[in-house]
Amino acid sequence: MCTLIHMNDDLRERLQQTRRVRTPWSADGTRGISGTRLDELLERWANGYDWGVHERRIGECPWVTVRAGDTELRVIHQRSVDPGAPVVVLLHGWPDSVLRFERVLPLLADIHVVVPALPGFPFAAPLTVAGMSANRIAGIVADALDELGYSRYTVSGGDVGGTIAELLAAEHPDRVVALHLTNIAPQRALSADPAKLAPDAAAYLDRSARWFRAEGGYIAEQSTRPNTLAVALGDSPAGLAAWIIEKLESWSEESAFTADELLTWVTAYWVTGTIGTSFATYVEPVALPDRIDTPTVLSVFPRDIKPEPRSYAEVFLNVCDYVEHQAGGHFAAWEQPEAYVGDVHRAIKLGG
Numbered sequence: 001m002c003t004l005i006h007m008n009d010d011l012r013e014r015l016q017q018t019r020r021v022r023t024p025w026s027a028d029g030t031r032g033i034s035g036t037r038l039d040e041l042l043e044r045w046a047n048g049y050d051w052g053v054h055e056r057r058i059g060e061c062p063w064v065t066v067r068a069g070d071t072e073l074r075v076i077h078q079r080s081v082d083p084g085a086p087v088v089v090l091l092h093g094w095p096d097s098v099l100r101f102e103r104v105l106p107l108l109a110d111i112h113v114v115v116p117a118l119p120g121f122p123f124a125a126p127l128t129v130a131g132m133s134a135n136r137i138a139g140i141v142a143d144a145l146d147e148l149g150y151s152r153y154t155v156s157g158g159d160v161g162g163t164i165a166e167l168l169a170a171e172h173p174d175r176v177v178a179l180h181l182t183n184i185a186p187q188r189a190l191s192a193d194p195a196k197l198a199p200d201a202a203a204y205l206d207r208s209a210r211w212f213r214a215e216g217g218y219i220a221e222q223s224t225r226p227n228t229l230a231v232a233l234g235d236s237p238a239g240l241a242a243w244i245i246e247k248l249e250s251w252s253e254e255s256a257f258t259a260d261e262l263l264t265w266v267t268a269y270w271v272t273g274t275i276g277t278s279f280a281t282y283v284e285p286v287a288l289p290d291r292i293d294t295p296t297v298l299s300v301f302p303r304d305i306k307p308e309p310r311s312y313a314e315v316f317l318n319v320c321d322y323v324e325h326q327a328g329g330h331f332a333a334w335e336q337p338e339a340y341v342g343d344v345h346r347a348i349k350l351g352g
Contacts, residue, residue: 008051011237011270015046018238033246041245042238044259051271054264058099058123065125068143072125075144076115078105086348087112087150089141089168093159094278095244096331097122097268103337104344111348114148116141118161120277122268127277133284134160138167142175151175154347158182158332160281166317167286169294177351179296180344182304182332184313185288192315201312211306218243223282230276240275241266251330253303290316295350297321299343301336303329321346 026035061076076098088111092100098115099122105113117123119132119140141164145153155176157165163185169176186208194202212219221229233240244266248257257265269275296317300307302325310322323343328336 008271011051011267012046014237015042018042018046018236033242033249038238038242038245041241041259041262045237045241045263045267049260049263049267051264051267054260054267055271058268061098061105066144066147068140068147071119071140073119073140073144074117074124075148076101076105076113076117077148078108078113078115080110080112082110085111086351087114087145087153088344088348089113089145089153089155089157089165090115090333091141091155091157091161091164092118092121093157093161094121094281095247095269096159096265099265099268099334100331101333104333104341107337107341108344112150114145114150114153116144118164120274120280122272122274122278124272124274127274127280130280131284132277132280134163134281134286135167135171136284137281138164138171142168142172145175152177152351154178154180154344154351156180156344156347159330163187163281163286163288166288166292170289170292173294176294178347179292179294179317180299180347181296181317182299182301182330183306184298184308184316185286186306187286187288188316191290192312197315198311200309201315204306204309204312208306215305218247219282222279226276226279226283230279233275234273237266237270240270243275244269248331251303251305253327253329253335256329256331256335292316293318295320295347297323297343297347297350299332299340300324301328301330301332302326303335304332305330320350 025031062078064077066073090101098117101115119137120127155165155168162181162183165179166185169179189208194205233243245262296319298313298319313319325339333340
């Protein structure tokens with residue numbers, strides 16, 4: 001649906017000609033993906049991995065293209081047999097795609113589900129202009145939902161998708177009846193005053209700052225030098241795999257992904273050529289309201305990168321339900337689909 005056979009041939013040729021790069025820390029997984037792990041994944045990618053199988057499965061999803069203002073939005077639109085069923089919008093983040101929600105779709109047959117391929121990400125319409133901020137994407141998603149005939153809906157998301165979900169609720173309080181989030185917008189930490197926070201919320205700000213110092217180098221590069229990084233990752237499948245798979249594995253439970261699942265999420269970026277455009281929401285500034293009053297379910301998964309305490313989230317959101325899970329990480333819809341769906345239904349009940 002989104003690739004051509006000659007691209008797959010080009011990919012295999014590039015993989016076979018990969019120049020192995022070693023550093024003094026190649027065996028240290030805390031310094032990025034280890035050389036051994038990357039070697040075994042590249043070997044599988046070049047010899048044995050079949051993108052065509054996964055491409056056909058993804059293509060069988062109920063895709064539609066919706067006109068949204070001055071652009072187009074490609075979405076998976078899974079309808080319930082009940083015309084009056086509730087509507088849920090699922091918003092993915094980075095470095096993933098609509099594939100984040102592949103495992104929850106069969107569990108949501110009782111509701112209408114819309115999963116946008118966010119502009120700039122895999123499977124989306126090509127992005128060629130600057131200015132694709134989270135605010136602008138929220139507007140595009142709202143326009144697309146209007147075109148689909150949905151005037152009231154629950155929005156669920158995490159990572160960049162969580163930020164867009166907040167913006168949708170803020171800008172369209174008459175349409176968004178409830179939110180389900182796995183994190184709150186990270187930009188909120190910039191405006192939070194520790195002196196006005198509860199002790200555990202202030203402590204969270206300290207933990208978050210330590211995380212950014214230790215783990216946030218990718219954010220600095222993607223937000224300040226996207227052109228440079230896009231060349232490095234867009235021309236080298238080995239570089240792309242190293243950049244993305246490190247995050248997929250370190251932000252999730254152990255064994256959350258098989259080798260082929262990891263490679264499918266990476267290949268989605270390669271065949272669509274979207275790694276550079278996926279940086280847009282890191283580059284473009286976002287304008288968030290001080291607070292959003294939409295009823296919210298916040299799901300906390302222990303392996304997520306920096307889960308927020310309830311006291312911190314309540315400063316910015318109307319947290320009606322705070323659910324702490326025993327397993328799962330940043331890609332919770334993929335890792336713990338039943339738990340994720342349970343919390344989506346909690347949010348639907350909040351919305352009435």
